[in-house]
Amino acid sequence: MRAFILAVMAILWKDVILELRTRDIVVTALVFALLVIVVFNFAISPTPQTVAFVAPGILWIAFVFGGVLGLNRSMALEKESGGLYALMLTPVGRDLLFFGKMLGNFLFMLLVEVAVFPVFAVLYNFSLMMPGLIPVAALATLGVATVGTLFAALAANTRSREVMLPLLFFPVVAPAIVAAVEASTTVIQGGGAFDRWIPFLIAFDALFLVVCPVAFQFVVEE
Amino acid sequence: MAIDSSQNLAIQVSDLSKAYGRAQALRGLCLEVRWGQTLTVLGANGSGKTTLVKTLAMLTKPDAGEVLIGGLSTRHNGKRVRRTIGVVTHEPLLYDGLTGGENLRFFGRMFGVERIDERIRSVAAQIGIADRLDIRAGTLSHGMRRRLSIARALLHSPRALIMDEPESGLDQEALELLAAIIADKTNPERAVLMTTHNMERGIALSDRVAILSGGRIAYEGASDADATRAAYLRYATHRQSETALL
Numbered sequence: 001m002r003a004f005i006l007a008v009m010a011i012l013w014k015d016v017i018l019e020l021r022t023r024d025i026v027v028t029a030l031v032f033a034l035l036v037i038v039v040f041n042f043a044i045s046p047t048p049q050t051v052a053f054v055a056p057g058i059l060w061i062a063f064v065f066g067g068v069l070g071l072n073r074s075m076a077l078e079k080e081s082g083g084l085y086a087l088m089l090t091p092v093g094r095d096l097l098f099f100g101k102m103l104g105n106f107l108f109m110l111l112v113e114v115a116v117f118p119v120f121a122v123l124y125n126f127s128l129m130m131p132g133l134i135p136v137a138a139l140a141t142l143g144v145a146t147v148g149t150l151f152a153a154l155a156a157n158t159r160s161r162e163v164m165l166p167l168l169f170f171p172v173v174a175p176a177i178v179a180a181v182e183a184s185t186t187v188i189q190g191g192g193a194f195d196r197w198i199p200f201l202i203a204f205d206a207l208f209l210v211v212c213p214v215a216f217q218f219v220v221e222e
Numbered sequence: 223m224a225i226d227s228s229q230n231l232a233i234q235v236s237d238l239s240k241a242y243g244r245a246q247a248l249r250g251l252c253l254e255v256r257w258g259q260t261l262t263v264l265g266a267n268g269s270g271k272t273t274l275v276k277t278l279a280m281l282t283k284p285d286a287g288e289v290l291i292g293g294l295s296t297r298h299n300g301k302r303v304r305r306t307i308g309v310v311t312h313e314p315l316l317y318d319g320l321t322g323g324e325n326l327r328f329f330g331r332m333f334g335v336e337r338i339d340e341r342i343r344s345v346a347a348q349i350g351i352a353d354r355l356d357i358r359a360g361t362l363s364h365g366m367r368r369r370l371s372i373a374r375a376l377l378h379s380p381r382a383l384i385m386d387e388p389e390s391g392l393d394q395e396a397l398e399l400l401a402a403i404i405a406d407k408t409n410p411e412r413a414v415l416m417t418t419h420n421m422e423r424g425i426a427l428s429d430r431v432a433i434l435s436g437g438r439i440a441y442e443g444a445s446d447a448d449a450t451r452a453a454y455l456r457y458a459t460h461r462q463s464e465t466a467l468l
Contacts, residue, residue: 003334010331018319085281086315086374090332091304221283 004099007092011100012107015074019108024077025070029112033066034119041123048125055124056184060140060177062116067109067144072165074105075152084156084220094217098149102212105152106145113137132187135194139201140180143208147173150212153219176204231290232257232382232413233278238287239437240273247273249437250287255430257381260404260414262424262445265434266458271417272312274434275386278415279309291382305333308380310388314371318360322351322370325359326377333378345373350399364391372400379409385416389423401427425450433457 019025040058044050078084078101087097121128148169155165170177183197233255240248247270255261265271276282278289280296280303289296291303316325323342330338346352349369359367368391375383383404389397404414404427417434418424425431431450433441440457443449 006334007332010328014317014320014324014328017324018317021319081317082311082313082315083317085311085313086317086329087332088281089279089304089309089315090329091301091334092332093301 004096007090007096008100008103011087011097012103015101015104016107018077019104022077025073025105025108026111028073029066029070029108030115032069033062033112033116036062036065037116037120037123046124051124051126052188053185055120055126056181056188058124059117059120059184060181062120063109063113063137063141064144064173064177066112066116067105067141067148068166068169070108070112071105071145071148071152071169072155072162074101074108075149075156076161079156084153088220094220095213097220098213098216101153102145102149105149106142109141109145110138113141126188130187132192133184135198136180136183136187136201139198139205140176140183143176143201143205144173146205146208146212147176150208150216150219153216157219176201179204230257231255232259232292233261233384233415234288234290234293235274235278236288238274238277238289239285240270240277240282241285246437248277248284248287251434251438253432253439253442255382255413255415257411257413259430260416260428261430261432262428263415263417263432263434263439264419264421264424264450264454264458265417267419269434269458270437271434272386275309275311275384275415275417278384279307279311280304281311305378306380307382307384308375308378310372310375310383310385312386312390314359314367316359316367316370316374319358321356321358322346322362322373323355325370326355326373329374330377335378341377345376348376348399348403349373350396365393365396368392369396369399372403376403381411382413383415385414387418388416389418389420397423404428421450421454422447 037058044054046054118128151165151169154168155161158164179197179200186192186197231254235251235253238248238251251274263271263274273282277284280300292306294303296303320328326342327338330341335341343352346355349372351366351369351373354362354366359370362370372388388400392400406412425445425447428445431443431445432439433453435457441453
């Protein structure tokens, strides 16, 4: 267990240091997410009657599409530097490599969400204090990062990875996005999402946290 | 060639084959390296040297055949074998955004190296990069990146070194340091398999020489300049076309 934690933390440390220096992943995802929110704000001119229904969808489009850009960049950096090969030379299980990369992606996506949400709240006239959104965002982001890390590794081996990742990723992650939008709508309308959508997101995460590390080893080995 | 497990062999390769689409890179290749021995694999471009190194390093899976390192099959004991080997490939396999020291610290942590700072200082001094550890890898010269790559491979004190053209891009001083590492008298049991284009250097650094041609070992013998030169002229030049698309 100690070896597991040390290896995963080493990969996370490396990804955080690289991101602090290059800002490739977070800035790309953040700018895209902010653009989506601003563009939708002008496009639909939200009214108090409609905003509670459309805003959660806009929020998750911004998070997930921004996240895809970040995921693509994260694995492309590994591929371009040869880092993925270097990681594969280490005596660490491929599942640990997966968890290390996934944890970094999860952290970066959460950072983007934390930065985007205040802008979203101001533009769409919501309260900043919505603690019910925290578990929804954490669970949905975990699912997106888990599936996304696997498919980003798969897409990185193809020539058209920017196109390939969304094509592979969205059909699989769609249930988690739907659950996140529904749960966010319930929370924004003052209800609780814990009876239905939170358990669904937990089940989604649990399934893919088992499947994706196993599939990862077949993806990264030639 | 049947593998004789009673022998004290560091690297045993038997009937190794690998194809990329229709291009057959390795065809039933067999070779052995004993502990304490240095084997240089010579070969022309496209003869399969890099594929051999990538297969030994478990970066690519063979289509057929078996690789044993220290008696352990790479197919079934990947983690243990990776702990045994240090690998230098064509690409430096470093993170450009990290400094040399950070790169070594990261890989040291992945290998579970103890007293890591002390070990980094020792390896860096051995390969002549002690004064470059605070510089980002991406801004180092090609030769310095190559040295850092060699330091990464040595960091966990591997019992076997597998190197793909390690002398490429190194200056004279670094070549001498590399020769000293290969001939390391403090580690007499270390096995080394290296590939190179440079026949003279390959002969000078090794105990045995093999010539790879058409995905097979066409010649293997003691590190003798005249015999190797004659064999190289015979096998590594006129059979290059065999490795092209079938």
